[in-house]
Amino acid sequence: TNDLAVELGEKSYPITFPADATVAIRERLAATVAGGRSSVLLTDDGVARAQSKFLADAFGATPRLILSAGERTKSLESLGKVLDFLAANRVNRQGVLWVVGGGVMGDLGGFSAASYLRGIQYVQIPTTLLAMVDSSVGGKTGINLTAGKNLVGAFHHPGAVFIGREFLQTLPPREFAAGMAEIIKYGLLGDQELFGQLEARPVDVRSAELPAVIRRCCQLKAEIVKADEFERAAEGGRALLNLGHTFGHAIEQVTGYTTYLHGEGVAIGLVAAARLSHKLGLLAPADIERVERTVAAHNLPIRLRGPLPLAELQNATTRDKKNRAGGVRFVVMNSLGQAATRSGVAPSTVEAVWREVG
Ligand code: NAD
Ligand code: ZN
Structure with missing residues (x-):
């Protein structure tokens, strides 16, 4: 299926529907690395288990942070973990955070990318149907507070979104x-x-x-x-x-x-x-x-x-x-x-x- 462009003022970014997501992502990752930009990966343990082959094939030895699956992970504590992980891997302004997972990872990863060094690029690889049709498009990112859901956040659009229907085969x-x-x-x-x-x-x-x-x-x-x-x-x-x-x-x-x-x-x-x-x-x-x-x-x-x-x-x-x-x-x-x-x-x-x- 053909790519879509999300247009926002002067900016625009692609949503791509590759025939083989592993190949498409590996290619973009290689181009990123060749351009001297560091890449790190964020996902949750549910996705890491269900999509281990994809993660290994597409990301190889890319440094990865794996957090617990679930809404409770969209927290201030997790934000701290992601920011520390980015800093520990010396990700600079040109670095890219690759976010693989559902809306929880997308919202947390997107907000981390929005705030780290006042904004670095992130790439969305939604693996739930909800994330594919909703949370990965539109630029809303954020986390929950004890006082309520989505109370902290930012508008920060990804550099690209990769949608692979193959991920849905392992989705409950x-x-x-x-x-x-x-x-x-x-x-x-x-x-x-x-x-x-x-x-x-x-x-x-x-x-x-x-x-x-x-x-x-x-x-x-x-x-x-x-x-x-x-x-x-x-x-x-x-x-x-x-x-x-x-x-x-x-x-x-x-x-x-x-x-x-x-x-x-x-x-x-x-x-x-x-x-x-x-x-x-x-x-x-x-x-x-x-x-x-x-x-x-x-x-x-x-x-x-x-x-x-x-x-x-x-x-x-x-x-x-x-x-x-x-x-x-x-x-x-x-x-x-x-x-x-x-x-x-x-x-x-x-x-x-x-x-x-x-
Ligand atoms: P989720 O991210 O919690 O994922 C659901 C579960 O599915 C998790 O346990 C995860 O490990 C597992 N999983 C994900 N992909 C899998 C796969 N391919 N195979 C097997 N297991 C898989 O839930 P969700 O429904 O994707 O997202 C919900 C979140 O999205 C909420 O926090 C909501 O606020 C947010 N959201 C944001 C926006 C937005 O515009 N930013 C829009 C809608 C929803
Ligand atoms: Zn909804």
């Missing part, structure tokens, strides 16, 4: 499904045809269409990011990428980030957003059913797995980080494939939606 099915929730989101927010395709024929890890679907999502995200790089648009813009996320984040928060994967929260959130859109007179009941059937066909939940306290859900929904002064800003659908931001939704309407997905 539940993680694959979680990534599909974001893919369905892209269809619902901006590509009626993509949604229709997923509705007609669910995509799985073996599907021939998978690379094209991933590429389409990267393209949609790149277009949205190009138009609103710093999420400043008063309406629409980058906020549209949060379709299903106000509800999804509330589910994650109320369950303490342990019961639902992010994509599972988003899956229920998409159903909730469809139900909200119906209550606001935008979607028909048949549209809700189409969303539910498509989400369920991708092995994702469409209802909460067990009862959760309504007051807490309601509270979490109205306190979403993405809210602006003046109240909750929801992303709704005018039709399946066309989203818009909407403020001024009555709390009672939100509560009614929670009752329906509960």
Whole structure:
């Protein structure tokens, strides 16, 4: 599949879809080294185990830092480890940090690269479906604090992104499904045809269409990011990428980030957003059913797995980080494939939606 260019002002960087990621990465690494630039590698122990052959073949003796897999690694402590690792390997302003893994490694590695020597280059090699279609595109990097998720970060775009579908062969099915929730989101927010395709024929890890679907999502995200790089648009813009996320984040928060994967929260959130859109007179009941059937066909939940306290859900929904002064800003659908931001939704309407997905 053809490369994509992510264009940002005067800068631009490529997202490539090589036939063989090992070969493509080895070539770029060799060119980097030949140019006298030092390279180091960051990954987590889950990826190091599942993709050991790829890491050995592509990176050889490149110095590597392997951290524990999991969201808890997106911490200040890990940031310190990565920065110390860069310094210990005498990485200078021309150096490159190669980041292999899911969104946790991408966000942590990207933020480390943004802050080390006030910014060095990093290369993203996403190995989860979620990272391929979402976190590796757009330049948002960061870590969590005890006080909450993603509270510290920077906009720092990678020098390049390499997407290899072969990495998905070792990804646990539940993680694959979680990534599909974001893919369905892209269809619902901006590509009626993509949604229709997923509705007609669910995509799985073996599907021939998978690379094209991933590429389409990267393209949609790149277009949205190009138009609103710093999420400043008063309406629409980058906020549209949060379709299903106000509800999804509330589910994650109320369950303490342990019961639902992010994509599972988003899956229920998409159903909730469809139900909200119906209550606001935008979607028909048949549209809700189409969303539910498509989400369920991708092995994702469409209802909460067990009862959760309504007051807490309601509270979490109205306190979403993405809210602006003046109240909750929801992303709704005018039709399946066309989203818009909407403020001024009555709390009672939100509560009614929670009752329906509960
Ligand atoms: P993750 O990075 O924790 O990866 C999930 C698990 O899969 C880990 O245990 C990892 O070791 C394992 N894994 C990864 N690739 C594998 C492979 N090919 N084979 C086998 N195992 C593999 O989770 P994620 O869902 O990729 O990312 C979630 C993070 O992304 C969150 O912290 C979220 O905040 C962030 N995120 C960032 C953005 C952004 O714009 N920067 C967007 C969305 C999400
Ligand atoms: Zn998401």
